[in-house]
Amino acid sequence: MNPDLDLTLERIIRAPRAVVWRAWTEPDRFEKWWVPAPTVCRVERLEARPGGALVTRMSDDGVDFVPHLDATFLAADELERIVFTNAIDSAWRPGSPEQVTMVAEITLADHPDGTDYRIVVRHADRDSRNRHAALGFADGWGTVTKQLAELAEETR
Template sequence: MNPDLDLTLQRVIRAPRAAVWSAWTDPSLFEKWWVPAPAVCRVDRLDVRSGGAFVTRLSDDGVDFVPHIDATFLVVDESERIVFTNAIDSAWRPANPAPVPMTAEITLSDHPDGTDYRIVVRHGDPAARARHEELGFLEGWDSVTKQLAVVAESRTTR
């Protein structure tokens, strides 16, 4: 982790790793948490494997959906780690995404209370990191992580 280039978030989710993993890999679950409410997510492609496509759209009204992320999964270690980047789009073409290019690494590990969920978002330069932070990285990723926790935790109480 490079504090000049990276932003991080960590949370304990009170659910087993399998439930958190399912929330990341099942499109119907993923749509429930990926964008901050009250916005709505629609998954176009969620091919969770190394080299797989990651394409979503979002809507503020639930009717009109606009592109949100067009990315590629770089590394997928089942139930342990997901790494994706928006600097390469789902067709494996170099991209210059707005608002910033980034590579995100999500790691899951066992915790006595459930799952230790960690995010590291890497940027190519300090200006991109600062821009992402100014745009509300912590608030946005914290919001969706809380929503992820609700989805994962609800699956363990069935």
């Protein structure tokens, strides 16, 4: 972790790792927490394997959906780690320059109260990191992590 280039978030989720893993890898569960409510998420593709696609759309009214994320999984180590990037889209083409390009690594570990959930979002340079922070990384990723925890904790 490089504090000049990376943004992080940590949380203890009071549910087993398997439940948190399913929330990340099953489209019907993923849709329930991936974007801050009341915005609605639709999963177009979720292939949690190296080279697999992660494509989502979002809607404020539940009718008109617009592109949200078009990314590629770099790693998916069952029950332990998920890594994806939007630097490469789901068709394996370079990502769009207007977005904040990142590599997100999510790790899951056992904790006496459930799952130790950690996120590191890596950026190529300090400007990209600062832009992502200014766009609301802490609030956005914090909100969806809270939603993930709520889903996992009620379905454990």
